[in-house]
Amino acid sequence: MSSGSQRADLLELFFDLAFIASLAMTSQKMAAQQSWTSIAQALLALSTLWAVWVTTTLITNSYSPQRRPIPYLILVSTFGLMLMAAALPTAFDNHGLFFGGTWVAIFLGRELVLIRSLRGRQEQERSVRALLWNVSSGTLWVVGAMVSDADSRLAFWLVALAADYTAYGFRFPIPGRPPLPNYQVAPEHLAERYQQIYILSLGELVLVSVLSLSSEPFTVDRIGAFCTAFLTAVVLWWSYARGAGATLRAAIESSPHRGRLVQTNPYAHWLMVAGVVCTAAGFEQVIAHPGARPRGPMSALILGGAVLFLGGRAVLEHEVFQRVPLSHVIGVVAALAVAPFAGHLPGLAVSVAAGLVLLGVAVAELLRARSNPARDPATT
Template identity: 30%
Template sequence: MSEAQGLLRGEPTEGHHRVTYVELFFDLVFVFAVTQLSHTLVEHFDGPTMLRTGILMVAVWWVWIDTSWATNWLDPDRPQVRAVLFGMMLAGLALSTSIPDAFGQRAPAFGVSYALMQIGRSAFVVAAIPGGEAALRMNFRRILAWHCAAGLLWIVGGFVEGNARLWVWGLATALQCIAPILKFWVPGLGASAVSDWKVEGGHMAERCGLFIIIALGESILVTGATFGKTEWSGWTVTAFVSSFVASLAMWWIYFDLGAEAGSRELADSDDPGRLARLAYTYLHLPIVAGVIITAVGDEFVLAHPDGAGEAKTLATVVGGPLVFLAGTLLFKRAVRGWLQLSHLTGIAVLVALLAAAPLTLRLSPAALSLLATLVLIVVAAWESRSLAPRGTGTSAKHE
């Protein structure tokens, strides 16, 4: 690597930049974070907890996706970059450990850890980019300014009390979400040009696919751990199989055709930064959220598989796949250019199940789980049958 290149990745020798072992190691922290998020919802499933957990989930997603953008340019095999990632892992463990009580006694730990991760990484990237990459360095100077503003709010929110914390952290989350839309505009520094975001498409697609694997893996771990603690019966075995098959179906829907189509479109795009911002930075968040909510529903079903259903079970068992399908529908719309009928039909059926709550709540949780799983299976099979033989060209719009 030349001196001019500094800590940046070189050109890939073939295909795209591989995901390095240190990036995979870094992701382990987020396996823990996803587990903490789902367990928080399981233990206190109510409106305020859902709102607070939603804010924390968005925060966790942004610190991960921002790091993935950074390592799209920086070379994780360089010792300096590795050191930063290892330091972020330590801060990430503090952040993840704080999640269950992030709006309580551990709020300062969460807020400070989050600010350190976002500000520290961005400051390092600014320092690491060589002078010859003026546009890229200016882009990260703007990003650093936004992270400093949001980071201050995360720290302040950690030390205020009551509803003030919710409002401050809600504002910090909003700043995080709107920054890319505003192209990180900063007074005196202007806005970044999306055309300057020269992402390496295959690497970005693979990184986001791995986060989906993290979420699905956590779902399977929850299912297995809960099933191992319950008394086995016909109902619990049915619920266990349904939960596992639902995870397989979600994997199928995302990875069978969609992930490869996204990688290909991003690699071939004339404007990869804009596509990566929409399809991977924003539209993967509901996909991950859907998997997490489904995992919560699996735990509810395994705990009480028979008898009358509960509102929280209906909301998670049906709502999780609904959010997941909505996210994948929009993601595939971004990369393929049309809304898939298979996904729209699945969403319509799930919405109907929610709308018919007086009837669906009479079903046992295990039976409700089977219905939601069947919807996912049908969507997956429909897409594979309609698109696989003809690829992803325009003729496949009639699926």
């Protein structure tokens, strides 16, 4: 296998389509069931699917996606993501083994193939360590899938997911063995992949808005909700494209702590992608019933989407520019301050409030950038 790609390969974009399908199933589950439990289950499922995307992207960054066996690993991961997405709505019912078992098959199979392909190379040790961790967490995924009680399954899978994220974050530590070196990455490729997947995730909000409006009679309040969804999508795009996301490649290249940035990127982008998915789930219901007062879980989706996005943007901003903008903190506080009143307001009003919070943060960032052009990503 040769070194990783400098630009995204078309096969990687094909792989992204499977992940976007999983986003659609996640937001659909949130919107359809509208309960605290369904939100927790959906976020866990999204975190699991995100782990598949992140680790696959790291592999294509390290090894050329055009050299065997990498294309086959990508295709298998694509099929696995599609199967997990299909099983997601009933993953905590009768399709748990399809969801958890597919995860185990993807990760164990992938590491076994890499171990064989990397024979005699130093990189093989990382795959060996990953395999050991995946066997441990995979046991929890399978046991959880075989437990009939949904709450117990959720508990098992939360522990398994925590183990997976811990292993990645600490580079698969093994007692008695020295730490693995930091991930060696191609900055251009890695930045491009995260930029692409975030922008593609906004397509879920666009698609949900269009489908929700198309299935209902056009009324003034529904058109208003649709416009609010569009403007929210624009702000979510602009905030990323004109902020730290635009300088991600330069930040990775110039950072003295490149390894840390590579490891924190997945968590920052997960928060932002989860925020987009929650926002999309909220708008699915708001466009259909703009005058209805949202219950607690629905309010959490609408306002929580803004909070998750701003949290992710703050983390990314800190890693790229070594600062946490005050505007992001104020935005999170403002969104949370609306929550106690959300149950007494129409869903459209709550979504407008969340949109205004995001817009206010974006405007504050624009003013800050204009007052300090040297830090404006568009001018660097």
